Amino acid sequence: xxxxxxxxxxxxxxxxxxxxxxxxxxxxxxxxxxxxxxxxxxxxxxxxxxxxxxxxxxxxxxxxxxxxxxxxxxxxxxxxxxxxxxxxxxxxxxxxxxxxxxxxxxxxxxxxxxxxxxxxxxxxxxxxxxxxxxxxxxxxxxxxxxxxxxxxxxxxxxxxxxxxxxxxxxxxxxxxxxxxxxxxxxxxxxxxxxxxxxxxxxxxxxxxxxxxxxxxxxxxxxxxxxxxxxxxxxxxxxxxxxxxxxxxxxxxxxxxxxxxxxxxxxxxxxxxxxxxxxxxxxxxxxxxxxxxxxxxxxxxxxxxxxxxxxxxxxxxxxxxxxxxxxxxx
Amino acid sequence: xxxxxxxxxxxxxxxxxxxxxxxxxxxxxxxxxxxxxxxxxxxxxxxxxxxxxxxxxxxxxxxxxxxxxxxxxxxxxxxxxxxxxxxxxxxxxxxxxxxxxxxxxxxxxxxxxxxxxxxxxxxxxxxxxxxxxxxxxxxxxxxxxxxxxxxxxxxxxxxxxxxxxxxxxxxxxxxxxxxxxxxxxxxxxxxxxxxxxxxxxxxxxxxxxxxxxxxxxxxxxxxxxxxxxxxxxxxxxxxxxxxxxxxxxxxxxxxxxxxxxxxxxxxxxxxxxxxxxxxxxxxxxxxxxxxxxxxxxxxxxxxxxxxxxxxxx
Numbered sequence: 001x002x003x004x005x006x007x008x009x010x011x012x013x014x015x016x017x018x019x020x021x022x023x024x025x026x027x028x029x030x031x032x033x034x035x036x037x038x039x040x041x042x043x044x045x046x047x048x049x050x051x052x053x054x055x056x057x058x059x060x061x062x063x064x065x066x067x068x069x070x071x072x073x074x075x076x077x078x079x080x081x082x083x084x085x086x087x088x089x090x091x092x093x094x095x096x097x098x099x100x101x102x103x104x105x106x107x108x109x110x111x112x113x114x115x116x117x118x119x120x121x122x123x124x125x126x127x128x129x130x131x132x133x134x135x136x137x138x139x140x141x142x143x144x145x146x147x148x149x150x151x152x153x154x155x156x157x158x159x160x161x162x163x164x165x166x167x168x169x170x171x172x173x174x175x176x177x178x179x180x181x182x183x184x185x186x187x188x189x190x191x192x193x194x195x196x197x198x199x200x201x202x203x204x205x206x207x208x209x210x211x212x213x214x215x216x217x218x219x220x221x222x223x224x225x226x227x228x229x230x231x232x233x234x235x236x237x238x239x240x241x242x243x244x245x246x247x248x249x250x251x252x253x254x255x256x257x258x259x260x261x262x263x264x265x266x267x268x269x270x271x272x273x274x275x276x277x278x279x280x281x282x283x284x285x286x287x288x289x290x291x292x293x294x295x296x297x298x299x300x301x302x303x304x305x306x307x308x309x310x311x312x313x314x315x316x317x318x319x320x321x322x323x324x325x326x327x328x329x
Numbered sequence: 330x331x332x333x334x335x336x337x338x339x340x341x342x343x344x345x346x347x348x349x350x351x352x353x354x355x356x357x358x359x360x361x362x363x364x365x366x367x368x369x370x371x372x373x374x375x376x377x378x379x380x381x382x383x384x385x386x387x388x389x390x391x392x393x394x395x396x397x398x399x400x401x402x403x404x405x406x407x408x409x410x411x412x413x414x415x416x417x418x419x420x421x422x423x424x425x426x427x428x429x430x431x432x433x434x435x436x437x438x439x440x441x442x443x444x445x446x447x448x449x450x451x452x453x454x455x456x457x458x459x460x461x462x463x464x465x466x467x468x469x470x471x472x473x474x475x476x477x478x479x480x481x482x483x484x485x486x487x488x489x490x491x492x493x494x495x496x497x498x499x500x501x502x503x504x505x506x507x508x509x510x511x512x513x514x515x516x517x518x519x520x521x522x523x524x525x526x527x528x529x530x531x532x533x534x535x536x537x538x539x540x541x542x543x544x545x546x547x548x549x550x551x552x553x554x555x556x557x558x559x560x561x562x563x564x565x566x567x568x569x570x571x572x573x574x575x576x577x578x579x580x581x582x583x584x585x586x587x588x589x590x591x592x593x594x595x596x597x598x599x600x601x602x603x604x605x606x607x608x609x610x611x612x613x614x615x616x617x618x619x620x621x622x623x624x625x626x627x628x629x630x631x632x633x634x635x636x637x638x639x640x641x642x
Contacts, residue, residue: 168347171614172610175573176352179592179595179610183596267581290485291481
């Protein structure tokens with residue numbers, strides 16, 4: 001806002017034909033365009049996008065470009081010219097630093113106690129964790145949204161039954177669900193994804209239901225109904241597109257939860273099994289050696305923290321962009 | 330109010346019953362064998378099955394199990410692996426976990442409230458930013474990572490606290506796990522408190538109170554806090570659940586004999602101990618449902634509107 005506005009000479013001139021023409025109305029801005037503009041203006045959200053894309057880029061390309069495989073046990077030649085397994089080497093950024101150890105091999109994050117390159121393993125782990133999170137949350141989104149929309153749209157007995165079911169599932173602590181699954185399934189990626197599938201869709205369905213309850217009273221739904229549309233047609237072509245915003249926000253908040261759950265499960269020992277690795281299993285390995293080799297735990301923990309921070313920032317930004325408050329404009 | 334409470338209690342009891350049934354059936358119909366097969370002959374397994382009543386129909390087994398629960402013992406009373414009775418071990422573990430859990434929830438809520446209030450009172454200034462950073466840290470650093478760092482620096486580098494949990498020296502060994510568990514509570518409660526308070530502070534009646542000349546702490550206590558506190562009760566429920574999960578890892582890291590560690594041992598140890606999983610599953614669910622119930626009732630007491638809604642509905 002400008003203070004102390006000094007009137008200009010032009011302010012007192014009559015409006016000419018030309019000026020009138022310039023004063024045009026702006027073209028109406030689409031809903032998603034508005035959301036996009038708000039989102040990109042938000043510094044925190046953009047920081048989140050930057051952090052997450054950084055990790056994703058490294059997770060995609062670093063294992064491909066690395067000269068070692070993530071499960072490769074590397075051997076190096078020591079001073080005496082003997083071949084030894086490169087166990088527990090500290091981080092070495094260049095060959096010059098490495099000279100008193102060995103020849104021509106660099107390990108940016110060092111190696112683990114089995115002689116595997118931690119740089120490759122960290123990014124491979126990030127990749128596994130991200131894949132698990134994306135796959136699980138995507139399926140959760142499909143299930144939860146469908147369930148919530150159906151429950152909200154039909155109401156009455158259907159809603160009652162579906163909601164009681166959710167209530168029961170929701171009152172079993174996640175821990176208990178995981179333990180039951182751990183009995184049924186072998187440890188590994190499948191177990192992690194399954195436990196995420198069972199627990200995370202509930203939040204999604206609650207949001208979809210709440211949105212559906214709001215939307216189903218709208219005129220356009222009634223119009224569609226009058227024109228002879230069936231219930232499922234209305235749900236999926238009229239209501240669903242309007243619930244996408246809140247659902248995406250929920251997805252953004254669910255992904256860090258999924259990454260966290262994976263890390264937690266792998267840490268406890270029911271997640272990823274060796275020689276596969278994930279953020280959680282790397283943290284666990286680092287924790288086991290923390291007193292002797294404290295540097296091993298830093299890379300996976302940093303990646304985890306950056307991912308959690310990034311996704312939370314994106315989620316916050318998205319929520320604000322969907323429903324901008326006046327004070328933030 | 331009585332009707333509201335009675336309805337809630339009935340619902341909770343039904344849910345717990347349903348969960349017990351589901352858990353029981355799931356564990357019974359599971360493929361595979363509950364015994365360490367490689368160490369037992371076929372005859373021994375058969376005899377053991379008869380002994381435990383596993384040959385009976387599943388509903389009869391469930392009824393037997395309920396009877397056992399009602400008489401106060403868990404499972405078939407013993408671990409499948411070493412034959413030790415479950416109940417005393419579990420009680421001991423529950424006591425440890427409970428103490429640390431309660432300390433961290435109380436500490437976390439109080440500190441979180443404090444930070445939130447300070448942030449809201451200094452909205453947009455340096456302190457507010459500082460509080461935001463604290464709450465973001467709490468969200469993106471898992472409690473066990475914090476615990477690992479604490480353990481590394483304050484037990485290993487500077488041996489100030491014991492490296493592993495020591496029940497005989499409870500106070501000093503509870504500090505680190507309680508602190509790291511409360512981290513998440515602090516961040517959630519502070520963020521929520523701040524947002525709620527800012528919202529209330531923008532409301533008309535607070536502006537009126539300000540116009541009448543109330544200011545500072547008086548205004549906060551009499552007008553803002555009371556209304557801001559109501560929704561905060563709701564965030565505590567998820568916190569308790571999170572605590573269960575967090576405690577599981579922290580107990581493993583710090584060697585605390587708690588229920589979380591017991592559960593980890595039961596599912597990830599030498600083999601899955603069905604009796605433990607079942608017993609712990611029921612205890613966890615009961616605990617969780619009880620907390621939810623308590624908060625629901627508390628919420629009804631604090632906010633009269635909820636009671637009215639329940640009466641109408």
